[in-house]
Every structure is written in C-alpha cells, then in structure tokens.
Amino acid sequence: MNGFIDIVTGQVEGYNSFVAISAFVTSxxxxxxxxxxxKTPPGHLFYCDTDSLIVDAEGLKYLEYHIRESELGALHxxxxxxxxxxxxxxxxxxxxxRKIKGVRTTAKKIDDHTFGQWQQRSLKRVLWNEQEDNCQWKWVEKTMQAGYKKGTVDDYGIVHPLVLDETV
Structure with a gap:
C-alpha cells in the first residue's frame, strides 16, 4: 500500500503445514x-459468524433443506x-x-464491558523459560468495545454495512 513492501524475516512456516488446504476450506x-x-429473506437473519447463522422461525424455513444433523459440513x-x-x-x-470471543463463561464481570479471567501462559513461553514443571497463570482483563463498528444501525435495528468509496 502506498508503494511500501513489508518483508518479514526470521519466521518460518510451521512444520507439516500446507496453507493451501486451510485457505481452500475457509473460502x-x-x-x-x-x-x-x-437464501434467507431480509429481516430474518440476525447474526452471522464464521460457522453460524442466527435466524428467526421464518428464516429457518428457508434453511431447513440444508440441515442434516449427522453430515459433516452441513447445517446443524x-x-x-x-x-x-x-x-x-x-x-x-x-x-x-452471553458469548464473547476470548472471554470464558467463568470470567468475572467487572462492569458491563469489562471481564477478568485467569489465563495460562503459553506452552512456548514456559518451555522458553525452561520451567516445564511450573504452570504459570496471569490475571487478564478484557474490555469490550462499545458501539458497532462494521456498519450503522438504524432506528429499527437494521445494520447498513459500511461501503468504501471506490474513488479512493
């Protein structure tokens, strides 16, 4: 971007990894x-994440054909x-x-947007410090951002996605 190229050195791809497979599965x-x-009619899909959809009863009617509980890759x-x-x-x-990415259900609620929890130090850090027999924990607090940043929400609760100006 802006004519700059970032070159990252000193890092290697993980052993036994093949990025093309995970990229294909994700895409x-x-x-x-x-x-x-x-396929879901407007106003009947409320939330979408990497692997899930939250719909109302009407939206579910349009997705029922794709629900197969025992089939890998199908909807459940x-x-x-x-x-x-x-x-x-x-x-x-x-x-x-309440489901919050990165916050356990056992986390302590500090206020409406802040949660605290014990987090185990990474295995890499423990091995680096040569303390294999020492389980290390630290207290971390996570503050959630207020306000939706991926679009504007109108008075009816409808999200209008942000659109980049193509003239930039």
Whole structure:
C-alpha cells in the first residue's frame, strides 16, 4: 500500500503445514455461508459468524433443506431461543447465555464491558523459560468495545454495512 513492501524475516512456516488446504476450506465455507445468507429473506437473519447463522422461525424455513444433523459440513440446529441481544461482533446473548470471543463463561464481570479471567501462559513461553514443571497463570482483563463498528444501525435495528468509496 502506498508503494511500501513489508518483508518479514526470521519466521518460518510451521512444520507439516500446507496453507493451501486451510485457505481452500475457509473460502469454501465462506462461499457456502454467503449462499445461505442470500437464501434467507431480509429481516430474518440476525447474526452471522464464521460457522453460524442466527435466524428467526421464518428464516429457518428457508434453511431447513440444508440441515442434516449427522453430515459433516452441513447445517446443524444447535439451539433455539426466544431472545437475542447483540452487543457487537462476537459479543451477544443467546438463550440467556452471553458469548464473547476470548472471554470464558467463568470470567468475572467487572462492569458491563469489562471481564477478568485467569489465563495460562503459553506452552512456548514456559518451555522458553525452561520451567516445564511450573504452570504459570496471569490475571487478564478484557474490555469490550462499545458501539458497532462494521456498519450503522438504524432506528429499527437494521445494520447498513459500511461501503468504501471506490474513488479512493
């Protein structure tokens, strides 16, 4: 970007990894998810993540054909709930349980947007310090961002995605 090229040295790809496989699986999953989103009528899909859709009963009717509980890669109906509160991407309350990426269900709620939890030090750090027999934990606090940053939410709760200006 802007004529600069970043060159990263000193890092190697993990042993026994083949990036093309994971890239293909990810792109295939995203394409499938997009096709399912397009099948769901506007106003009946409330949330979408890497591997999930949250729809109402009407939206479910349009996806039922794709639900096959025992088939790998097909849709599964995991939970049903009468209520859904979305605070942000990867931060929502479904079936009276709050799900926040990176925050355990056992985390201590400090305030509405801050959670604290014990986090185990990485195995790499433990081995680097040559303390294999010493399990290390640290207290971390995570503050969630207020406000939705991927679009604007109108008075009816409809999200209008941000669109980049093509003249840039």
């Amino acid at each position: 295939h999953a995203r394409a499938l998810l997009w096709r399912l989103i397009e 109906l995991e939970k049903q709930s009468d209520t859904l509160t979305i605070y942000n991407a990867k931060d929502y309350v479904f079936a009276n349980k």
